[in-house]
Amino acid sequence: MSVTSPAIRLADVAKRYGRREILAGISLEVAPGSRLGLIGPAASGKSVILKLVAGLEQADRGRVDVLGTELVGKREVELGRVRRRIGMLFQNYALFDFLTVERNVAFPLEQRGGMSAGDIATRVAERLRAVGLAGSEHKLTGELSGGMKKRVGIARATVADAELVLYDEPTAGLDPVTTQKIYDLLAADQARTKATVIAVSSDVVALASFVDEIAFLYQGKLIYRGPAATIADAPDPMVRQFVRGELEGPLEDVRTEAS
């Protein structure tokens, strides 16, 4: 066990939507600066774990300890203080459609305070250059292509040099080349900030090149966790079947009730 305390610790966390138990007792630890990937069939609770860690959802049972603070039971204002140390890239971008590209990226810094307008402007300009969007500062987010929206989302998630960055399906629906370009951006940023990362994705091959470890979630339980490089040959037969996309195997058709 590393000397420093874990950046994130989930202890026997459970969460249910109506009749369905989405998470049935998840225990998980992530060391500071390390990168964990979450994979699993659709609606297996991957994104819910991200929302719990970001304090956007409350667990029904168990403890959620993020960056040294226990989130379960905290009020919205206290959660706000922890969230400011977390960057999040949402699956469908969640860009503010009433703000320009520049204002979107500047928003976290403006709300956190403690920075002059000048410093914010230079920080935002640097971030937009890093994601190759210099020159699109004054566009409204509605006018951008899917890829460009994704990059604005990345710039906004990383502008405040957060200690923890959460990625929800960062490359959903993108072709292999564009996917790799996105992961290049994520890797460059993580190398710079040494932030702890949790990334959820259904594109296992591309994800494996970005994270150190991968955890496999199935029907609300953490079935396996191991190094990303060897995920295709994982000892667990269900993980192997899932990663290799084999038709026959222990995984049966997963049913999802509408949440």
Place this chain on the structure above:
Amino acid sequence: MTDTRTTAYVEFKGVEKGFAGKAVLKGMNLAVDKGEVMFIIGTSGVGKSVTIKHLIGLLRIDAGEIWFDGKRVDQLPERQLAPLRKRIGMVFQSSTLFDSMTLAENVALPLRKHQRLGWDASIEQARIRLAQVYMAEHADRYPAELSDGMRKRAAIARTLALEPEVVLFDEPTTGLDPVSARRIDRLIRELADKLGVTAIVVSHDPPSIFGIADRVAFLYRGIVHVVATPAELRGSPDPIVQQFIGGKSSGPMETPGF
């Protein structure tokens, strides 16, 4: 250049299409033979889905010609598209099932509308179609209760209900987990082998492309850059093709969707 005599079953000749002043297809040519599984691949944002929507008149081309079974179809008025759409089916990326109907009712809809089948007869036919896609036991469930992969299989069953000769697939495996994706691939392959259906599949999913394609058309910068079998594609010296297959971010390839 365009020869009037055409042997291909489906053919795009010099097709051009632009949106709000931005040209997407710039003189695209493609010939598809009967009973073949033809993949149309390329990066996001290159206009793959747009291409197949022209075949059944959901979009109108700006210039060029589209031929099907020896007849030109790109100028048909809306009223005359119905017969064409019964011979060419389409499965959308978002499955487009009606949430207010069960799977059986969804699949029975085209039968009820076109084959004058009574309610019970069409439901009974629908169950047979659902069995073909291994979804018989979910016939009375509602789409919202099922996973994306299962919804996609039901959508395929509905498209098969009218026994089309050609089926268009718009990114059938995108967003699905690996296992569901391979189940869809197997279904598409079975269509062609068992039912002799011609399948035109828009995709950028390597396991699908190299798993079930007979031939692959590589769409790049508005034209068909190369048409080849998967094996030829893998061995192709073309740096752009190699970058796409390897999924490498560095290389000469432009990615409009990035």
Place this chain on the structure above:
Amino acid sequence: MIGERLIVAVGAGASRIAQEVGGILILTGQVLRALVPPRIDRRELVKNLYKMGNRSVPIVALTAFFAGALMILQAGPFVKKFGATSLAGYASGYAVLREIGPILIALMFSGRVGANNTAELATMTVTEQLDGLRALAIDPVAFLVVPRVIAMMVMLVVLTALGDLVALLGAAVVARTMLEVDFSTMYYSIVDNLRPFDFLLGVYKSVAFGAAIAMSSCYFGVAVRGGAVGVGKAVNAAVVASAVSIMLLDFLLTYLVGG
């Protein structure tokens, strides 16, 4: 300068309204053409009749009851000042049957059923379900729009007739409790002074209101642009268009027919 921007804004507004009215008329033409050889999907019609009726009865009944009560509250001072209790029924009944009943019920119907219908159609359009129908060689106007237009028109007429009766009941109850006017006086005051035509005028209006609500509701549903944001804007536009056309039609019908 301000004047110039104002003119441009008014011009843009005017052209947008003209485009919308044009769109609604085109859709009306398509609906009528789909009715000529009546190929209506009976199951869709029945499903919509049930759904729209069942969903709007409670809200329309409550609205009508309050409308009746409000009319008595307005007539109250008259009755008190001139001691004309025998006129209470007539005063409130007149306004309810000819004006307030049909307008308020149509507004609530437009809000409850019209907005929901627009939202449903807009969601189907945005998720490519209309293209899905076209790909199955099924005409979306004949299959989806026509049954909904008929169902909405039939339902509004039925609800207006029922609503008027509930409104009179509301008036009688408030008259009894607040103004000590007993039920029999109210009954005779209504029956003696009001002519059947007063009731029929309200029903004629509800036919016109029904058509206006149905056509604008369906048009904005089918003509939606953009994702979830577009759905919100479409519903907003449909509700506004319905409200304006209800007032316009009420004015025309009152002047031309209301003699």
Place this chain on the structure above:
Amino acid sequence: MIARIGGGVLGAGRAARELWIVYVSTLAGVLRRGGARGELVRQLHAIGNKSLLFIVVTLGFIGMVMAYEACNQLGRITGDYSQVGGQFIRLIVSDFGPTLTAMMLATRVGAGIAAEIGSMKVTEQIDALRMSGVLPIDYLIVPRFLASMIMTLVLSVIGGLVMFGAGGLTAEHSFGVNPNVFYDFGQVRPRHLILMCIKGLAYGAAIPVVAGFCGLRARGSSEGVGWATTAAVIGGSFAVIVLDFVISAAALFLTGGDL
């Protein structure tokens, strides 16, 4: 059946409680001066200017129809039109002005706010706000709450005058009522003006809170936005009717009935 009704009542109870929480949080937000700089001005424009034409048109028609019906009704009994104008403006100030204006605003502004906040919720922009430590109610609902209260009162005055003016034209055109007789403000007492302010502010407060509440509860994707917009229109209109009834009844009670 009982379960359904029970469920409905329970659901309504929970919704009412949550709505009350949103209302209280909005008031708290006002004290904390929530909302970005300049947002109040933007909302005043969004709610005020954009609704001006809509209110003038709709209330103009209502004014004409009400005057026409009042004269028509009186014609059947006394034929003495001397009191019509005076009573009409008294009713407009004490009730129809604010109430009908608010009914229209509930349609236009309520649907607009719910559509905007609803689409932000389903595209996860609300979660993005919370990630920057921002309280959504402070940032989104407070500016709309203040702007709506101010604008509902202002538009009630404008709407009331438009109704009165249009009514006068109709009375003169169709029934030959002399404008000097019709435009008689003598009957308007200070208490009527107070009543108008109370109603205008009450409606102006209720509409954005109900709409914001519905928007924040939107779930799913585009159909969630549709639901939110529909619920806001119905909730807003219904709140206006109930508030009107409660305030009018209370005024009637306090003033011993000679309102």
